[in-house]
Amino acid sequence: MDTQSYLPVQPGVGMEENFLSLDDILLSHERLPARTECTFPRLGFLEKTTDSQDITEGTKMELPLWLSKGLYERKRRVLSVELPKVYREGWRTIFKADPNVVDLHKMGPYYYGLGSQMLHFDSPENPEIAQTLLQTFIGRFRRIMDSSQNAYNEDTSVLVEHLDCLEKTLFRSGQSGLNSFQSWEKGQASQLTASSLVLNYRKRKMTDIQP
Amino acid sequence: MFCEKSIELIRELHRMSDGQLPAFNEDGLRQVLQEMEALYEQNQTDVNAAKAEGRADLIPSIKLRHCCLLRNQRCITAYLYDRLLRIRALRWEYGSVLPPNVRFHMCAEEVQWFGNYKKSLASFMRSLGGGEGLDITQDMKPPKSLYIEVRCLKDHGEFEIDDGTVILLKKNSQHFLPRWKCEQLIRQGVLEHVMS
């Protein structure tokens, strides 16, 4: 069967996460450079560089996105979060010049997701960041579409490796549209086939047996 | 950092993106719950101190632990929910009887849930078609003909078809059978649909 019956919860993509989405949970585990703006008593053991009992004010730490989001307050200064390099002005200029040259997998892999999430933290640069995210997506769209439909008749593996998670999902959905059409053209669409899930289980069983 | 165990649970599922069900990680789940208990107790202590001694400086730490509690809660809920989605899919891919190696990966509650899902699906299907019942797991693709040519990929023993005839499904044997009788066996990889 081409259509899998397992349909995982989709990521939220924009500023809102999807609570039950595995992708979003992994995205919100991305670490951000942050600086404490107050003391966190009795939690010194979380920060390995000090022997202090507390996390003192002004400590630089890498905190996961979910925790930074949870602690951040606009009115009270509890935490300041640094913008990851790829969203700063230097990189924004590169994206503006040619969004297609950037290896978003290496720079991400959650370039769009994390970028959207960064908008939760107050920054004068936010409008610029949002604009760059959108323009980058638009600028890279054609290549993703054409290569997923194999319009270039070339090896796409290098291109795919350079895609951000979101783009990779799009690439795959483009490819499955093409594949199912091609198998119809070859007359294979009406053939009943074994469930790929069942086959994968069997493969795994084989490798379990082999030492 | 806190919540490292719970993200491990999520990674475990995410690695099997095709929908396979990994073994229920009882140990990992217990460790997360233990961490949550510890976080809760520490917060109780600090909240009491903040109230009784007016220690407002403890509030940031209380908040941090609270965030971790909620994070663990989210990860566990997502872990269990995603497993249910996978278990539901198994009903459609394997049919109502699961092979032991798949069942083995479920916890007792999941086995029970699968049973309940199976039952509600069955009673829904019985209610269709004016009391006649309709198997909606059949004909996932529009059928071209009532009978199809199939080849046996492995020995499957005896098999009874509509008119009561019993045929022997022996490896490499070829048969012309009613499509609706074969569909599930094809999905399970017992038979192969031979196209003319």
Added chain:
Amino acid sequence: MDPSEVEFLAEKEIVKIIPNFSLDKIYLIGGDLGPFNPGLQVDVPVWLALNLKQRQKCRIVPPEWMDVDKLEEMRDLERREDAFTPVPSPYYMELTKLLLNYASDNIPKADEIRTLVKDIWDTRIAKLRLSADSFISQMEAHAKLDNLTLMEINTIRSFLLDSLNCMYKLRSNLQPGSSKGQLTDY
């Protein structure tokens, strides 16, 4: 949608056949068929035509548009125009495949027809990609899909919908305040 489901819909289209048997009118839920008389043209749905053909009970009359001259004209027009030109049948691709696979002996110049239809398809799909790209890059909110067929839309549907969904989310980022202040996800 799976292409086999699109093909299933195409099988409801009507074609003309010339049966070589007699049979009274038959009454079906989907409508009455027949009567069938040897040598007399009769309209039937494609699924029945193919079934009869496979049992050598009839000859299929190809649809009028399934003709080399007409298709060449259509191909040239499709290549000249920027917009999608009207197609002879909403299921031209599916019908071509079905009829040529099962009844190529009833269709003159079957191979040429196959190539021509494929050419038309390729031209249209290239146009579809081009317009999808300009749709995205100009951030349009709606598009006309005049003259596109179900099979054509189907090859790009999930990709385009997913992309538009992403773009919508990234665009809503530009309007802060819509979801600000809700730091509820941990």
